[in-house]
Amino acid sequence: MKLQRKKINSNHYLAIFIVICAILIGVSVFAGSVLTPVKSAFTFVLSPMQKGINTVGNAAFSWNEETKTKKELRTENKLLNEKLNAMRMQNRLLKQDQVELDRLQGLLKLKKKYEKYHTVGARVISKGSSNWFEIFSIDKGSKDGIKKDMNVIADDGLVGIVYDVTANSAKVRTIINDTSMVSAMFLKTSDSYCIVKGSLDTIEDGYLDVVYIDKDAKVKNGDEIVTSNVSSKFNEGITIGKVSNIKMDSTKLTKTARVTPVVDFKHLKEVLVITDIKKTENLDTNTKE
Amino acid sequence: MSIKRIIFYILAVIVCFLLQTSVFEFLSLADVVPNILLILTVTMGFIRGKKTGIVIGFFCGLLIDIFSGSVMGQYALLYLFFGYANGWFHARFYEDDILLPIGLLAGNSLIYSFVMFFFFFVLRGRFHFISYLIHIMIPEAVYTGIVALILYKILLAIDLRISDGEKRSMF
Numbered sequence: 001m002k003l004q005r006k007k008i009n010s011n012h013y014l015a016i017f018i019v020i021c022a023i024l025i026g027v028s029v030f031a032g033s034v035l036t037p038v039k040s041a042f043t044f045v046l047s048p049m050q051k052g053i054n055t056v057g058n059a060a061f062s063w064n065e066e067t068k069t070k071k072e073l074r075t076e077n078k079l080l081n082e083k084l085n086a087m088r089m090q091n092r093l094l095k096q097d098q099v100e101l102d103r104l105q106g107l108l109k110l111k112k113k114y115e116k117y118h119t120v121g122a123r124v125i126s127k128g129s130s131n132w133f134e135i136f137s138i139d140k141g142s143k144d145g146i147k148k149d150m151n152v153i154a155d156d157g158l159v160g161i162v163y164d165v166t167a168n169s170a171k172v173r174t175i176i177n178d179t180s181m182v183s184a185m186f187l188k189t190s191d192s193y194c195i196v197k198g199s200l201d202t203i204e205d206g207y208l209d210v211v212y213i214d215k216d217a218k219v220k221n222g223d224e225i226v227t228s229n230v231s232s233k234f235n236e237g238i239t240i241g242k243v244s245n246i247k248m249d250s251t252k253l254t255k256t257a258r259v260t261p262v263v264d265f266k267h268l269k270e271v272l273v274i275t276d277i278k279k280t281e282n283l284d285t286n287t288k289e
Numbered sequence: 290m291s292i293k294r295i296i297f298y299i300l301a302v303i304v305c306f307l308l309q310t311s312v313f314e315f316l317s318l319a320d321v322v323p324n325i326l327l328i329l330t331v332t333m334g335f336i337r338g339k340k341t342g343i344v345i346g347f348f349c350g351l352l353i354d355i356f357s358g359s360v361m362g363q364y365a366l367l368y369l370f371f372g373y374a375n376g377w378f379h380a381r382f383y384e385d386d387i388l389l390p391i392g393l394l395a396g397n398s399l400i401y402s403f404v405m406f407f408f409f410f411v412l413r414g415r416f417h418f419i420s421y422l423i424h425i426m427i428p429e430a431v432y433t434g435i436v437a438l439i440l441y442k443i444l445l446a447i448d449l450r451i452s453d454g455e456k457r458s459m460f
Contacts, residue, residue, distance in 0.1 A: 013339070017365075018369070020365075024362030025363060046306075046307075057311055126311065127311075171356075171357065178409070179413075204424050
């Protein structure tokens with residue numbers, strides 16, 4: 001009788017929950033896929049709520065975006081029309097170039113270097129809960145064919161990579177996340193490889209650090225950098241941004257620079273997921289990118 | 290524990306989580322978002338004691354793990370410690386006192402930031418401490434304190450109402 005009456009005090013609670021956490025950590029480290037159904041169940045319940053609250057919130061907080069005056073719209077329309085005409089002209093020239101390129105490539109029997117990637121549109125439904133990590137989740141999951149390691153783009157630039165998938169949602173790690181490292185190259189001299197380092201510290205000032213540029217690389221400020229062909233996870237040729245501030249390292253072996261991303265990471269609402277996963281053979285399984 | 294109380298806890302955790310992870314700029318000021326889940330954990334630990342703090346903290350952390358972490362259980366562990374630690378202050382809980390809880394909440398936010406910085410940044414060799422302190426830690430602590438002022442009052446009011454109901458049903 002006495003034993004039954006004995007009260008469970010807070011230290012017992014603490015011990016029990018610490019053990020639960022330890023088990024969870026252990027399971028997710030050693031057998032991560034076991035927990036996927038649990039995650040799916042939670043997201044299945046909470047995702048509609050997140051979508052709902054986003055719709056309401058966006059409607060309430062973006063009313064000022066819709067109150068553009070007629071005059072503003074008209075001037076904008078005129079400007080866009082002019083731009084469109086210019087673009088058409090440019091497009092025609094480019095098409096001619098393309099025909100020529102195809103012909104020449106046919107002559108050289110080269111494979112097409114830049115393929116068109118297949119994309120799926122997705123909506124951002126929630127972002128990470130802290131100010132430390134730039135991650136977000138999207139409303140497409142394994143049911144829509146999203147898989148781990150797919151690349152995510154927006155505004156014609158690289159946003160990040162899918163790192164976890166449940167049935168109805170997927171999590172994306174952006175390139176400005178502190179843990180992110182992207183192998184990149186310069187578009188013009190497509191053999192000068194470098195690494196774009198994600199950092200919350202530098203993105204405060206609107207740039208990311210680019211490191212390990214070859215010291216003899218012929219690059220200059222304003223050049224565009226894209227994802228490289230040697231990257232193990234990112235498809236080739238996705239724009240990252242424009243470089244500036246190229247400097248020689250103190251070691252005199254490599255150069256460093258700054259890159260301004262083309263994507264506006266503060267206002268991401270819709271993104272595109274590239275469904276082509278880069279196929280690479282892992283030459284050295286011990287190193288990770 | 291009454292059904293009402295359990296429903297209140299579940300709703301509180303879910304609503305706080307939804308507000309915190311929402312995409313629209315509902316709560317952000319100077320590019321930081323207050324840590325509402327931490328406010329909830331600390332507040333419940335403070336007004337209800339260690340046990341409640343542990344349970345609420347565990348579930349808040351678990352939600353974060355499910356939606357943003359890659360390893361399940363790490364945030365759950367962190368948050369339940371915060372709930373437990375603030376249970377110590379339960380002995381000093383008075384309904385009318387506002388200074389201690391607000392100080393407690395801002396302080397907790399700062400400690401949380403330090404813990405995050407240590408585990409996720411220092412261990413990976415990133416030491417821009419001053420920059421993170423100015424850009425993230427201090428704004429988050431201040432802003433958390435401000436939001437806590439409102440949230441604490443709301444949570445306390447609901448909690449007192451439920452407590453009243455429980456007392457009445459006993460007789």
